[in-house]
Amino acid sequence: MSGRHGFRRVLVANRGEIAARVIRTCRRLGIETVLTVSDADAGSVPARLADKVAAIGPPPAAASYLDVDAVVGAAVAAGADAVHPGYGFLSENARLARACAAAGIVFIGPTPETLEASGDKLAAREHAVAAGLPVLPGGHVAGPEQGVELAGRIGFPVLVKAAGGGGGRGLRVVRDPGELGQAVAVASAEAEAAFGDGRVYLERYVSPARHVEVQLLGDGQRVVHLGTRDCSVQRRYQKLIEEAPAPLLADGLRGRLHAAAVALGEHLRYRGAGTVEFLVDPEREEFYFLEVNARIQVEHPVTEAITGLDLVEEQIAIAEGRPLRVRQQDVAFDGHAIECRINAEDPRRDFLPSPGTITGAVFPAGAEVRVDTHVQAGATVPPHYDSLLAKVIARGADRGEALATLRGALDRCAVDGVVTNLEMHRGLLADAEFGKGGVDTGYLGRFLESVAYVQENHGSA
């Protein structure tokens, strides 16, 4: 007979704002926290917030935060009941999940099988198809003739990609059927030269497109969705502004997105917090599965702001083996929330990271404003990790109100000692197109050009 329930001690295997965020919820729940730190983070704010710290290696992530054995060893030594991996680093690493299980420690996240299914893009696409989700129409082509036939079925414009490629190389958009044969031939030759693999892949080119995702919670049996988030303001797949719910979506489309995400979650018997990402074609009101993120997302606070839930608390409750505490009908969406990621990077110099020491940091406080951060005056921004300094989140009764509150909040932000993207965010929030809502993934590039950041970059670099 034991009177006690749930985890007593959790190892937080991460750093930065998400470490502080997880520690805050653990503290509220009465759970003791042990934070893993690299040598670069021993004096960080999260290290001071945690009840204990465990040093796991030198600054480079590969030797510390990405070292499965070091993390599991720290959890065992600390006597932790569970490991919270945050996002990034080992958060979707099936080997960590298995090593935890072998050590009798709960991994706060999906099962290793789910991590493997969602980690491999091709496997994830197959699961999505099996669950009845739409994926971008496309396929491999052996040569120009087959390409014309396939493109005819997909519909123009199409994107010609090197199957083995990456980083944008070998990508070309073809709008005119007459140009396709030539494009396939050239792409294939280029791909052969660049990657030693001449296979070419065609898929529908969606432009303009929006990036919309659906937050899920599952307990292995039941899955609920917590609505949409729009993350279209991004640059090279790096999100900068996110909001919930995704604005200006037709209700039918929104409902279909919710249903598709839940269907995939149920198909995977999803356990934990996760996100299904979609590419949305706003003109055709269609959407396509992109990928599953089997972890807490950076942008989770916008969902928390409009649902009143603490997603980290729900992750912990699920990991403790409890059935989902919310039913779909309990999930209510109240208002609108927008988040800006304040990074130590210079938009005028191609977003060059700007590590250093913070000499001054002022963040706004107030009703409907939330700041998740791990920096204060005197904190160092090590060069080894991503450059996220803070997330500033504002909620309002509607999008206009949230936007106004967020503008006011950013005006009261000041970070000195490192270069930040604060000024760019202020510009974005003042921009008429963003103000209207529903921008596409090409918006940020156009905005940066319009304010001449790109030209200055060329001029001064």
Place this chain on the structure above:
Amino acid sequence: MAQLELVDVSLRDGNQSLWGATGLRTAHVAQIAPVLNRVGFRALDFSSSTAMGVSVRTHQENPWDLLRLTRKAMPDTRLQFIGTGFRFISWERAHPEVMELVYTSLVNAGMDRFVVLDPTHDMDAVRETARIIKRAGGTGAEVIAALTYTVSAAHDDAFYAGIAAQYAACPDIDRAYVKDPAGILTPERARTLLPAVLGALNGKPLELHAHASLGLSPLTCLVAAGLGVRVLQVGCGALGNGTSLPDAEKLVANLRADGHTVDVDDRLLAAVARYFDSVAEAEGLPAGQPREYDAAFMHHQVAGGVMTTLRRQLSELGMEYRFGEVMEEVGRVRAELGYPIMVTPFPQMVIGQALANVLSAHSPNEAARYDQVPDQVIRYVLGKFGKPTMPVEPSVLDRILSRPRALELAAEPPPLSVSELRHRFGERTGDEELLLRFGMPGGEVDGMVAAAPPVTHYNPDLQPVLRLLRELAGRRPAAELTVDKPGFRLSVRGGQRD
């Protein structure tokens, strides 16, 4: 040596005994509930109709929402509601149908442990209430019946064993507890009383709820642990001791020193205790202190919460200096009314009469006593709260029943049924609001409905700063404000906003 479990009473009886039931708001409770859930308490003494009334009247907060919110934050700990089974918030007797709706609504809001307590130990009433609760809550609702302890010629060990045997025989009662609201159960008496009760309970578990008002209960609890009582009720930090229950941390240490096991998370128990300490400090509320034995207390036997409320009422009347006089009168009135056990609603009734007697005595003249008689006393004498354990003093009985008001109350119409209430308050009023409107003045419920939703987080450490800021904001603009003390200087200068 035994394995002991704890029931924490801080949020209900602690708050009522030490802080007049008004100290804790939704924010205070919501902040600590997730931690309370993980300490390892068997249950929490969580709410009562009085507490719910205070939420509405004093804080303009919806008590039903507080129940739901706490249940969500505390999935693993039973949450107890204590009631007499015949009234809800108002002191008037409620229709049985209304009481059934009360219990159904409480179960729906997440309560899963119910005290059945009849202040006159009316066994038929107890069995009926237990049956209603089981019907509302199914097997998930735990019913714990009270053996309310008092010292009188009638209340000997055999009396309590007789009641315990009836609890043992009642299928709707799961367990029992000895409730000592005045804190007068001595270790000596416990050595005979508790074995007698345990024997008669025939295997149903027994808990002990003994107030620390006379400094006796910390010791009585240790004795009880040795005698086979498996659950002890406690308060945490500032909400333990004083007129509340024994301090949890000290009792756990003492139990372990005696060789017993208590499976609670000590780190979290301390966290909870320090939280209540901080709340007390931030809100200017008195922390429970260990008490000394006081023989005079045996005379009036008034429980802690009632005493605190009386002090507050007297101070509001500017008559705090007459506290001793009122308490003296309480002893006399209690004797004249046939020694009702001083447990809700009787202390309020006895004190109300004692206060009326003291206030109407322009000179200490006997004729002035019972010049004013509150309706509750008349109803009690008429038998509307059950049969008094001992007969009422005949001259007092005559004096009360000869009042015209006694005739009116004797002819009082029966309490309204649920459908009559719906007719009065509107067919579309939800059950929870209907019950509040039944038990309280409409204006108070309107005030609650109109108020903004309550804050659900609380940081005691921030309160001094928030208070400073509020006071600064309320001042005429000053050019400069400086707080200066050794090793600390805070200076704020006025100026144009830039």
